[in-house]
Amino acid sequence: MIIKFYSKPDCELCVEGLHTLKIVQEDIDFTIEHYNIEEDDAVHEKYMLMIPVVEQDGEVIQYGQLDYATLYEALGD
Template identity: 45%
Template sequence: MHIRLYTKMNCPLCDKAKAILTELQADYRFTMEEIDIYQDDALLEQYQLMIPVVELDGEEIGYGMIEKEVVRKRLRQARNG
């Protein structure tokens, strides 16, 4: 499983989302890639008002206020196929 976390600098919600994902890595095996939307104009246009955005294996599973239990449920579903 692979998670992409779309973030930006000085974003408390992004920091919280990263902390949640880091905690969940203890229970679920996944790689995490953090992407700064300000490094790509297309990403900036797409996600500017939604940050942070969590994407699991190419599917957007949450944005803004990231809920740990929502992400946990999606990771469990992905793991169990």
């Protein structure tokens, strides 16, 4: 399973979100693909007010303040 993680540099909430996602990754097997929204204008426009964003198969799983329970439930199905 591949999970897309959208963030940008110098974003403390993104650092915390990635840490939370990696904790979930210890319990569920998936690969994290990290995307910097500042490298793609379309992605930047789509997610600039939402980051960090966790996406699976084109569907946003969670954004903003990420939490273990929500991510685990969504990715563990």
